[in-house]
Amino acid sequence: MKEEAVLFGSSSLLAGVITDPAKDAGRLPAFIFLNAGVVHRVGPNRAYVRLARALAEQGFTSLRFDYSGIGDSGVRTDDLPPVKSVVLETREAMNLVAEKRGIERFVLIGICSGATISFLTAREDERIVGTALINAQGHLHGRDAELGAALRARTLTRHFWRIAFLSSFRSKNWIKAFSGQLDPRRILQMMIGFPMRAIFKRGGGGGSAPQPKSCDAVAELRSVTDRGVKVFHLYSEGDEGLDYFNLVTKGRLPEVTSSPGSSLEIVRGANHVFTLMWSQEELVGSICDWAQGLAVPSGEEGRA
Amino acid sequence: MSAASNTSRRLELFHFGPDGRELLGCHHVPASGSSDTGVVLCYPLGHEYLQFHRVFRQLSIMLAEAGVHVFRFDYLGCGDSSGGPEDWRLARWIEDIGSAVDELERRTGVKKLGLAGMRLGASLAARVAAARPSIDSVVLWDPIRSGADYLDELKKLHAGMLRYAHVLPRPGGPDGLEILGFPINEALIAELGDFDLDSIDASPGKRVLVIESNDSVEQGPLTERLKGLGAEVQRESFSNPHLWVWTEDFGKMHVPHQILRTIVSWTTGGEA
Numbered sequence: 385m386k387e388e389a390v391l392f393g394s395s396s397l398l399a400g401v402i403t404d405p406a407k408d409a410g411r412l413p414a415f416i417f418l419n420a421g422v423v424h425r426v427g428p429n430r431a432y433v434r435l436a437r438a439l440a441e442q443g444f445t446s447l448r449f450d451y452s453g454i455g456d457s458g459v460r461t462d463d464l465p466p467v468k469s470v471v472l473e474t475r476e477a478m479n480l481v482a483e484k485r486g487i488e489r490f491v492l493i494g495i496c497s498g499a500t501i502s503f504l505t506a507r508e509d510e511r512i513v514g515t516a517l518i519n520a521q522g523h524l525h526g527r528d529a530e531l532g533a534a535l536r537a538r539t540l541t542r543h544f545w546r547i548a549f550l551s552s553f554r555s556k557n558w559i560k561a562f563s564g565q566l567d568p569r570r571i572l573q574m575m576i577g578f579p580m581r582a583i584f585k586r587g588g589g590g591g592s593a594p595q596p597k598s599c600d601a602v603a604e605l606r607s608v609t610d611r612g613v614k615v616f617h618l619y620s621e622g623d624e625g626l627d628y629f630n631l632v633t634k635g636r637l638p639e640v641t642s643s644p645g646s647s648l649e650i651v652r653g654a655n656h657v658f659t660l661m662w663s664q665e666e667l668v669g670s671i672c673d674w675a676q677g678l679a680v681p682s683g684e685e686g687r688a
Numbered sequence: 689m690s691a692a693s694n695t696s697r698r699l700e701l702f703h704f705g706p707d708g709r710e711l712l713g714c715h716h717v718p719a720s721g722s723s724d725t726g727v728v729l730c731y732p733l734g735h736e737y738l739q740f741h742r743v744f745r746q747l748s749i750m751l752a753e754a755g756v757h758v759f760r761f762d763y764l765g766c767g768d769s770s771g772g773p774e775d776w777r778l779a780r781w782i783e784d785i786g787s788a789v790d791e792l793e794r795r796t797g798v799k800k801l802g803l804a805g806m807r808l809g810a811s812l813a814a815r816v817a818a819a820r821p822s823i824d825s826v827v828l829w830d831p832i833r834s835g836a837d838y839l840d841e842l843k844k845l846h847a848g849m850l851r852y853a854h855v856l857p858r859p860g861g862p863d864g865l866e867i868l869g870f871p872i873n874e875a876l877i878a879e880l881g882d883f884d885l886d887s888i889d890a891s892p893g894k895r896v897l898v899i900e901s902n903d904s905v906e907q908g909p910l911t912e913r914l915k916g917l918g919a920e921v922q923r924e925s926f927s928n929p930h931l932w933v934w935t936e937d938f939g940k941m942h943v944p945h946q947i948l949r950t951i952v953s954w955t956t957g958g959e960a
Binding site for chain 1: 699700701702703710712714735738741742745766767768770772798851852853854856857858859863866868869870871934936937939941
């Protein structure tokens with residue numbers, strides 16, 4: 385395994401590190417790691433470094449880099465809105481790997497916002513053959529801001545009720561609540577305030593608020609899987625993204641998980657950033673297992 | 689139209705060091721292009737490294753704007769450097785700081801060299817500076833005085849995370865000590881158990897700035913010790929407990945500009 389630090393993109397604005405396998409495995413796509421929020425390119429708990437090196441053991445080249453304004457990358461001065469600059473800079477990252485390593489097929493991988501950007505970019509760039517979406521949220525309902533806000537309120541409601549009554553953490557949370565370690569006002573806000581807001585949003589405002597049922601997550605997903613892109617959703621049990629996913633795919637989960645190229649895995653007992661070591665090991669294991677299925681170029685599975 | 693800011697154009701990113709022990713280095717070239725002053729920054733460890741990466745980058749930019757060569761690097765087994773947590777040793781990181789100083793000197797030929805570190809990075813910087821007379825000044829930002837106390841503090845933070853975060857412990861019990869996302873190996877535990885900065889026996893440079901922002905470690909005894917060793921010591925307090933709260937969401941981390949301005953002013957010759 386070898387690593388190379390790079391500055392690339394417009395005026396060498398972006399900072400990154402390419403990880404290459406010790407031996408050229410040939411015809412494998414390259415992984416591009418996208419920032420998890422504002423955590424720089426090493427990822428939460430250095431997870432991206434660990435993943436990049438584990439993937440290199442399997443023959444994959446990868447690039448982890450910082451978007452402009454994050455980590456070691458410079459700040460843009462062209463006023464391009466972040467929603468556009470992240471897609472542009474992800475493409476610049478792919479261009480760099482194509483130019484330096486001659487690889488033309490890519491897998492985008494990210495935690496949290498990195499996952500969301502992975503999916504949005506996959507819809508727009510045909511070089512992408514896979515996306516590993518770790519704790520993704522907000523990516524399967526299109527770009528309607530009003531719908532997004534309504535879904536956000538309902539996601540939070542579902543999240544707090546699931547954590548309180550259905551999750552592996554429920555006893556721990558009730559012990560905290562009864563021993564006075566949680567603020568009762570906060571509990572009331574989470575369990576009653578958010579549902580009330582969600583109901584108000586649905587019923588109020590002259591009934592003009594959009595209904596979550598108007599979003600077709602399966603169609604969104606198929607907009608990329610029908611092109612042969614493999615989509616892997618990986619969620620921590622403690623993450624809100626799982627509630628978003630359950631909300632937008634409600635009643636259609638079999639369609640989602642049985643769609644060609646689409647898969648779902650949940651890591652029980654893990655939090656948003658996989659803080660505990662055992663959960664980091666599961667994260668790396670799951671991604672590496674999924675990556676093995678990328679060894680055959682898309683469209684050639686039947687002949688393999 | 690250019691999309692890059694001036695500060696990003698003056699950044700060089702590369703690996704340095706021998707094969708198998710490559711460290712990621714990040715050189716901020718000063719605004720003036722050349723300077724005879726350079727500072728090597730020494731990160732804290734583990735979750736604090738992630739939490740304060742942005743703070744260190746901001747400090748680098750401010751120092752470079754003020755005319756100083758700045759060199760940041762990741763220790764062995766940390767960040768983008770080679771190795772993993774199994775390589776974590778105080779002795780190796782002390783060597784890494786020395787390699788970073790050599791690299792900055794080789795690249796720039798600076799005559800006046802300083803170190804600036806935070807927490808464990810500050811303590812290691814003090815050890816290196818005490819052994820290298822070429823180092824003129826040291827900034828010690830909340831240095832760890834006792835390795836054993838530091839480990840206890842981290843264990844408490846980890847226990848707090850276990851109580852509050854949506855996590856369940858490893859099925860079948862823990863596999864060694866881990867602290868907030870990083871395993872701590874036995875050799876490092878032993879090294880930390882023996883680490884006592886107050887027993888330092890040579891001054892880490894002529895000038896020392898001690899920054900105190902973490903109320904859990906009082907820096908008075910260390911300040912007195914360094915004065916006793918002949919250093920010109922300035923101690924500044926900026927109580928900031930919010931800086932030291934572990935959070936899953938690093939986006940909530942703030943940059944303490946008052947502290948950064950103090951470091952820049954002191955490093956460039958003014959009073960803190």
